[in-house]
Amino acid sequence: MAGQDLYRDDPDVESMLAFQKGDDQAFETLFRKYSRPLVNFAYRLIGTRGRAEEIVQEVFLEVHRARSTYLPQAKFSTWIYRISTNRCLNELRRPERRLVAAADRDPGGDEGDGTAIEPVADGPDALQNLEVKRLQDAVAGAVLNLPVQQRTALILCRYHTMAYREAAEAMETTESAVKSLIHRATVTLRGRLKSYI
Amino acid sequence: MNGHENSEELVAFLDGALSVENARRVEKHLGRCPSCREVLEDFRRTGHLLNRWTEINPSPGFESRVLTQIRASAPPRPVSGGFGNLNRWLFKSPLRWAAVAAGIVLIAGAAYWNSSPSRNEDTLTEAEKDEIATHIDLYVDYGVISHLDTLKPMDATPSPGDESSVINTA
Numbered sequence: 001m002a003g004q005d006l007y008r009d010d011p012d013v014e015s016m017l018a019f020q021k022g023d024d025q026a027f028e029t030l031f032r033k034y035s036r037p038l039v040n041f042a043y044r045l046i047g048t049r050g051r052a053e054e055i056v057q058e059v060f061l062e063v064h065r066a067r068s069t070y071l072p073q074a075k076f077s078t079w080i081y082r083i084s085t086n087r088c089l090n091e092l093r094r095p096e097r098r099l100v101a102a103a104d105r106d107p108g109g110d111e112g113d114g115t116a117i118e119p120v121a122d123g124p125d126a127l128q129n130l131e132v133k134r135l136q137d138a139v140a141g142a143v144l145n146l147p148v149q150q151r152t153a154l155i156l157c158r159y160h161t162m163a164y165r166e167a168a169e170a171m172e173t174t175e176s177a178v179k180s181l182i183h184r185a186t187v188t189l190r191g192r193l194k195s196y197i
Numbered sequence: 198m199n200g201h202e203n204s205e206e207l208v209a210f211l212d213g214a215l216s217v218e219n220a221r222r223v224e225k226h227l228g229r230c231p232s233c234r235e236v237l238e239d240f241r242r243t244g245h246l247l248n249r250w251t252e253i254n255p256s257p258g259f260e261s262r263v264l265t266q267i268r269a270s271a272p273p274r275p276v277s278g279g280f281g282n283l284n285r286w287l288f289k290s291p292l293r294w295a296a297v298a299a300g301i302v303l304i305a306g307a308a309y310w311n312s313s314p315s316r317n318e319d320t321l322t323e324a325e326k327d328e329i330a331t332h333i334d335l336y337v338d339y340g341v342i343s344h345l346d347t348l349k350p351m352d353a354t355p356s357p358g359d360e361s362s363v364i365n366t367a
Contacts, residue, residue, distance in 0.1 A: 031263070031264060032260070035260060039255045039259070040252050049255075049256065053259055056255075061270065061271075064271050065271075132249075135246075139247060143247070154247075158247050159247070164212070179214065182212065183204065183209070186243055186244070190239050193243060196246055197243060
């Protein structure tokens with residue numbers, strides 16, 4: 001019980017416990033806080049927005065189903081990223097997924113979502129926008145081609161500002177393993193993005 | 198090491214993931230090693246490049262679509278308090294499950310024991326009472342004489358030497 005009490009100061013754990021007691025608004029608060037970061041997490045890990053959104057939906061369904069059995073044994077963010085990581089890794093393990101992996105990806109987020117940088121046909125900024133788009137695609141491609149464990153660790157720590165220890169909990173591995181994964185990922189990226197550094 | 202800092206330590210240093218002692222050691226080394234400073238700078242620039250992969254927005258209507266889907270497929274809400282609390286309490290320990298199961302078995306057993314008909318004077322038929330009286334010597338031999346007070350209500354007046362006198366004197 002002492003271990004569980006450690007996490008009761010986490011406001012998100014409080015929200016989850018409130019949801020457990022019947023406060024549906026608390027669930028929606030958690031959804032609004034985490035859905036966008038988790039879509040980005042899954043998107044960066046998998047490479048397609050559509051599937052990333054489906055995975056996030058599955059993650060929140062799982063959270064919703066856990067209502068009656070939930071016990072705070074980690075920070076809420078660690079717990080939900082662990083669920084998301086497992087879902088994404090299962091997705092990446094699907095055989096049909098591996099076959100189409102490279103073709104399936106859409107680095108740069110260019111899916112008409114409003115954030116992708118579209119090249120402008122005419123105008124003074126056209127060339128600059130094109131360059132920015134090219135760099136974004138290069139970074140996305142370099143990250144997406146990292147081995148999946150390195151990619152997961154890198155995304156958790158660099159894009160979601162997790163400490164190594166927290167990333168290790170989300171990945172169900174050790175802190176020293178995360179340290180090594182991040183190092184290898186950084187060295188690989190430095191090589192792949194050398195022309196941009 | 199070749200006199201240089203381990204590059205894994207340099208990446209961890211950038212991420213603020215080293216202990217205070219190790220961070221001081223790396224810092225001290227960087228102060229006198231241009232080669233390691235250059236590697237560190239490369240790692241730092243690589244880290245900054247990652248920010249060029251900007252976040253995406255979920256597709257329009259994603260939030261309301263997912264919340265509607267979740268509400269539609271959610272199982273019925275558990276009862277809060279009462280059995281809901283009992284369930285949570287039980288989930289915390291398999292030993293509690295075992296204790297509760299044992300308790301249920303004991304209560305059920307006791308209830309069955311109390312409700313099953315006992316072989317006492319109220320349930321013996323006249324024919325059974327006659328049978329016992331006839332074979333009273335056998336019952337004595339087998340040590341069940343203590344149970345024969347069931348025959349007390351019998352009206353037959355024993356005569357000296359009658360087998361049933363054994364009953365009354367027992």
